[in-house]
Amino acid sequence: MLKRIVKITAQVALGAALILPGVAQAKDLVVGGKNFTEQLLLASMTHQLLEAKGFPNSVTDGMGTTVLRTAMENGQVDLYWEYTGTSLVTFNKVTERLDAEATYQKVKELDAAKGITWLAPSRANNTYALAVRATDDKGLTTLSDLAAAYGADKGLTMGVNAEFPRRPDGLPGLEKVYGFKTGRANITPMEGGLIYQALKDGKVDVGLVFATDGRITAFNFKVLEDDKGFFPNYAITPTVRTEVLEANPGLEEILNSLSAKLTDPVMQALNAQVDVDKKSIEDVAAAFLADQGLL
Known part of the structure; x- marks a missing residue:
């Protein structure tokens, strides 16, 4: 059976985040996730991949966007998949309209100052x-x-x-x-x-x-076509607390290998297997990792 520890509520996770100081590396890494299918899939894929590569970890998912980001900044969550547009607008309050590459570079720069490293962006844009x-x-x-x-x-x-x-x-x-x-x-x-x-x-x-x-x-x-280009790019990207990344050689390469496999059609197909075909999150995640030769 897969080792998958899920916190019951986002409030519990946030409460722990506010109490516990950030540390460079806990006994297990903590993989975060938001409260919708794509994020649950990403968290499960990350959990399974890291376990297979020798990085023990637990999962804290089902969280709201702001709660999850706060948990990371407070050291309770070590890594999760974030969207470039979310960090640009919601976390960093940037109102300037930027293209996909400029959005990534801007959030990478701004979040580095907060101790968060953005790894290689995927080609999946969940706008x-x-x-x-x-x-x-x-x-x-x-x-x-x-x-x-x-x-x-x-x-x-x-x-x-x-x-x-x-x-x-x-x-x-x-x-x-x-x-x-x-x-x-x-x-x-x-x-x-x-x-x-x-x-x-x-x-x-x-x-x-x-x-x-x-x-x-x-x-x-x-x-409906966004004919005025309002919605920013939301490239799905692994984000990691910088001190955790530095304490875990090889972690960046593993996460980037998964990011390289993700595109719009891939994520649409994976999400559909859960939401339309009613397959389990864990089974869909495991099958994808195996099919892609990542396990």
């Missing part, structure tokens, strides 16, 4: 997107079309997760760039994984999706 049903697209093709629909008060409902209405790289920034405003009645907040089913079933007109989610294709969704 935010808004989607509609292809069979009932409400006449929408672009985000400018969506803005015009809200401007005309067409009453479209948008399914979103808890973070999107508050994040600067989410709804507030989107409304500012595209010049529209949604009312409270237009927004239907829910757990992120439920948005896809709600959109598929017609319970919302527009849904927040992630570009690497396998349900986009499986559920026949149409992703």
Whole structure:
């Protein structure tokens, strides 16, 4: 049986992070993860790969974005997969629009000062997107079309997760760039994984999706074009506390070898195996590592 220790709640992890001082290397490395399928897969793949390469580790997943980052900064989490755009906008408050390479270089520089090292970015860009049903697209093709629909008060409902209405790289920034405003009645907040089913079933007109989610294709969704280029690049990248990286020779090479295998189609397929085919996180992760010759 796989060794996989999962903390029950993000609050427990954060509480421990605030109590325990950061150390260069615990007995086991602690791999972090957020609270959605892709992150659970990445955490499991990392756990299994590191175990196979002689790096004992435990997993603390199911955490919110800010909680996980705080846990890393406080030394309770040693490494996890982060998105370049999230660090750029949410953690470092950069408002300048940058291309993919410039985004990576900027967050690598800014987070280095906080004791966090960004390793090699993958080719998977899990950017935010808004989607509609292809069979009932409400006449929408672009985000400018969506803005015009809200401007005309067409009453479209948008399914979103808890973070999107508050994040600067989410709804507030989107409304500012595209010049529209949604009312409270237009927004239907829910757990992120439920948005896809709600959109598929017609319970919302527009849904927040992630570009690497396998349900986009499986559920026949149409992703609206970000014609003003609002959403930054969200390259999936391993991040490690710098002192942990320095204390563990070989860790960088192992994580970079996994990062090199990840692309948009790869992540879409892996996510679909869990969310559509209902396979287990651990089984999908193990099969991928074996198929890629990493184990």
